[in-house]
Amino acid sequence: xxxxxxxxxxxxxxxxxxxxxxxxxxxxxxxxxxxxxxxxxxxxxxxxxxxxxxxxxxxxxxxxxxxxxxxxxxxxxxxxxxxxxxxxxxxxxxxxxxxxxxxxxxxxxxxxxxxxxxxxxxxxxxxxxxxxxxxxxxxxxxxxxxxxxxxxxxxxxxxxxxxxxxxxxxxxxxxxxxxxxxxxx
Numbered sequence: 001x002x003x004x005x006x007x008x009x010x011x012x013x014x015x016x017x018x019x020x021x022x023x024x025x026x027x028x029x030x031x032x033x034x035x036x037x038x039x040x041x042x043x044x045x046x047x048x049x050x051x052x053x054x055x056x057x058x059x060x061x062x063x064x065x066x067x068x069x070x071x072x073x074x075x076x077x078x079x080x081x082x083x084x085x086x087x088x089x090x091x092x093x094x095x096x097x098x099x100x101x102x103x104x105x106x107x108x109x110x111x112x113x114x115x116x117x118x119x120x121x122x123x124x125x126x127x128x129x130x131x132x133x134x135x136x137x138x139x140x141x142x143x144x145x146x147x148x149x150x151x152x153x154x155x156x157x158x159x160x161x162x163x164x165x166x167x168x169x170x171x172x173x174x175x176x177x178x179x180x181x182x183x184x185x
Contacts, residue, residue: 004177005031005075007099008169011092012144013137014083015114016104017153017161022080024162025169034072035080036064043071061088068094086147087140100172101148102165108133110154148172 008025010018019035026033040063041047051060064085072079079099086092086101095101106114112130144150149168153161 004173006173006176007073007075008078008165008173009081009095009099009101010078010104010165011081011086011095011101011147012083012104013106013111013133013140015111016083016106017114017158018080018083018104020158021104021153021161021165022078024158025165026078028162028166029076029078029169031076031078032073033078033080036067036085037082039067039071040064040082043067064088065091065094068098074098084140087143092143092147096148100169100176102168102172103144103147103150104153104161105144105150106153108137111137 008022008029008031010022010025012018019033022033022035025031037048040051040060044051044063046054048060051063061084064082065088068085068091081095086095092101108130111133115133116129149172151161151164151168
């Protein structure tokens with residue numbers, strides 16, 4: 001089944017494996033991998049914590065929107081999206097016009113374990129990271145649930161997750177390409 005080069009957007013909470021899974025999926029497909037956070041840091045020549053500290057979260061979210069609107073190739077790209085990217089009003093709908101969206105999910109305990117000690121996560125730079133994870137996840141879960149197919153990353157091998165993402169992507173990319181052709185895009 002041909003995917004026609006439709007982009008794949010991996011969304012979900014921080015620590016669910018978007019970059020790791022995205023790298024493996026991009027390799028299998030022969031696509032480029034872009035991590036939205038890394039691309040923003042590269043373009044801004046600053047880290048995300050620096051952007052948050054000097055310009056605030058709203059400015060960072062505006063950079064995310066600009067990235068989605070035109071900061072990457074329109075085809076043959078796997079994009080690992082920052083955890084809050086699709087939470088902004090209108091962003092999930094925008095991303096869905098650009099390609100296939102798959103949401104990666106993990107338990108809150110796995111997220112805490114995977115993110116502990118990472119100083120590049122300003123939203124978790126608090127006294128009790130688990131309380132912050134619970135609060136952020138509770139606010140974001142309804143949006144993640146609308147994002148698209150949800151794939152669990154807990155207790156599974158990377159290979160198993162990648163194969164599941166590839167199967168889902170190929171099926172949904174064919175549907176996306178057909179819909180785009182039918183609408184004249």
